[in-house]
Amino acid sequence: MSAAQKRTSQEDGTDPASDQGDQPPKKTKLGSSAGGDGTATLQRHLDEALDFINSCGLASKAPNTLRALLESRPNVAEDMAQQIRARIYDTWEPLCHDTSGRQSGIHSSDLSSAQCAHFAAIERLSRLPNEHSLRLAYEVTWYLKDNSYGNMNDDRGFGNRPSDEQGDMLLARLIKDRRAAGENWDYKRDLVDIDREAQHMASYGVECWYPESRALLREALRSASQGSDKDAETQPDPLPSKDKLTTANLAMFSAYEKGRRKHGNLPNP
Numbered sequence: 001m002s003a004a005q006k007r008t009s010q011e012d013g014t015d016p017a018s019d020q021g022d023q024p025p026k027k028t029k030l031g032s033s034a035g036g037d038g039t040a041t042l043q044r045h046l047d048e049a050l051d052f053i054n055s056c057g058l059a060s061k062a063p064n065t066l067r068a069l070l071e072s073r074p075n076v077a078e079d080m081a082q083q084i085r086a087r088i089y090d091t092w093e094p095l096c097h098d099t100s101g102r103q104s105g106i107h108s109s110d111l112s113s114a115q116c117a118h119f120a121a122i123e124r125l126s127r128l129p130n131e132h133s134l135r136l137a138y139e140v141t142w143y144l145k146d147n148s149y150g151n152m153n154d155d156r157g158f159g160n161r162p163s164d165e166q167g168d169m170l171l172a173r174l175i176k177d178r179r180a181a182g183e184n185w186d187y188k189r190d191l192v193d194i195d196r197e198a199q200h201m202a203s204y205g206v207e208c209w210y211p212e213s214r215a216l217l218r219e220a221l222r223s224a225s226q227g228s229d230k231d232a233e234t235q236p237d238p239l240p241s242k243d244k245l246t247t248a249n250l251a252m253f254s255a256y257e258k259g260r261r262k263h264g265n266l267p268n269p
Contacts, residue, residue: 051075077130084121084140088147091115096150108149108204112161115148119166126174134181138174141167142190145210149201161206172212179220187221 095111122144126137148163178185191214198209 077125077128077133077136080121080125080128081136081140084118084125085143087121088115088118088140088144091117092147092150108206109161111150112148112163115144115163116166118144119163119170122170126177134174134178135183135185138171138178141171141174145171145194146197149204149206164206164209168210168212171210172216175213175216175220184224187217187224191217191221 091114092111095106095114122137122140125140126133144163145167148161148167194210194214194217198214201209
């Protein structure tokens with residue numbers, strides 16, 4: 001196109017280059033010429049996408065090839081624990097509300113059965129390559145236990161409470177795994193809480209309440225108490241003996257002893 005033709009086409013609006021508003025935006029090249037490292041830009045977009053998927057609680061529904069990437073994100077354990085807690089509550093709240101002071105025909109065994117759907121997710125949480133995964137899985141299992149019953153009728157309903165046995169097995173494994181990993185927590189607090197809960201559940205006909213977990217917590221508390229006693233026995237004397245003093249401090253220590261003898265606080269040898 002000649003210069004004259006180009007001017008004419010621009011004046012009458014027939015030049016396609018003159019109407020950029022109807023054209024799709026040009027794609028930004030992800031090369032170094034675009035002002036940044038293309039690989040770093042792609043990685044940032046990928047990280048944002050993975051975090052978004054995790055925040056939506058969709059990691060469990062992702063393909064296996066993508067799930068490994070999702071579960072490697074830094075905050076995946078905390079996000080997953082929060083999502084499982086939310087689902088446990090969403091299971092508990094409507095059923096508990098429907099049974100509160102009503103003859104609805106729904107019993108605690110029904111609520112227990114409904115909560116079993118969350119054990120697989122807790123198992124997956126506990127096996128994440130994350131330093132907090134065992135603790136978070138333990139806390140979420142405890143939360144499920146506490147939300148497997150509610151304001152129910154005097155009886156526990158027909159059939160068994162399947163979440164009790166499954167929950168006890170999972171909680172017991174997590175106690176063992178946490179201790180094997182060197183984790184410590186307030187065993188006494190948890191034991192007092194679950195023993196009190198067992199008494200409450202027994203009054204409603206649930207005689208076997210997390211027996212293995214209670215036994216393991218009792219064992220952990222006993223072991224921790226024995227360890228504390230041994231530590232107390234091996235504590236060094238706050239006043240070191242002369243043979244452990246440095247030459248520089250020996251004179252100061254001797255002066256200290258003389259002062260105590262002078263005031264009658266230390267018998268002469």
